Amino acid sequence: MQQDSEEERCEHEERVALALKNMPDSDKIDELAARFKAISEPSRLKILLALSCGELCVEHLTQAVGGNQSAVSHQLKTLKDNKIVKSRRHGKQVMYSVSDGHVLTMINVAKEHLNCDE
Amino acid sequence: MQQDSEEERCEHEERVALALKNMPDSDKIDELAARFKAISEPSRLKILLALSCGELCVEHLTQAVGGNQSAVSHQLKTLKDNKIVKSRRHGKQVMYSVSDGHVLTMINVAKEHLNCDE
């Protein structure tokens, strides 16, 4: 016998209702997802990990992650559009850095999570 | 005039070296990226947000996020393969829940980050 009890059924229905009630609206979900997506490509994650050591210009970033300048620029654009990194011009160079502490926190939490199962 | 100073150049070179030294190996980066990717689709993020209210079976999840059963199953597989959710069988049903606190933390940090700029 493995029939659901009356109470269990009820509890689950309530949880569905709660989930529906608490669900952020579509735009917010899309924006959140887009940010995770920005971080979710190895090439871009690598850039972020490099930037977690401090501000770097495009050329140095390119050295740090390996690859070509154009690719890195495209990737930086994606990261910047999603507020993951910020930039400032310094003479001929453009310096990039992680946009704020939240991003670093997320990466660190993700790293911890990674260590849990191996 | 906007020439780089000698010290600045040095500092940057050091930072490149540091970034290279601290860079996790390729496999680890790929795994980390894959996890972010798992979270980075609106449909899957929605599932996670629903699960943040508590354990749910596939049918209820399907109700909570809207969509069809097959799609939700596929999405759950991706989440599970990436250790974002876990499951247990309960009679005919399979109950899914968020794998651990790290995942919830990440989502909450991401939500905070979202609120910073609007």
Add this chain to the structure above:
DNA sequence: CGAACTTATGAATTGTTATTCATATGATAA
């Protein structure tokens, strides 16, 4: 065992996204 129910999976299609190459833009110095 067979029927009913819940979840999972394979294959195909469609839609997205990364990367590359060529070149444009912006900045500085002579």
Add this chain to the structure above:
DNA sequence: TTATCATATGAATAACAATTCATAAGTTCG
């Protein structure tokens, strides 16, 4: 202003991923 250096961008191709449909597999009940 022109040459040079640093970065950004557009367009094209190529790699990848999401969704759907049909159906298989696992579980319980009679």
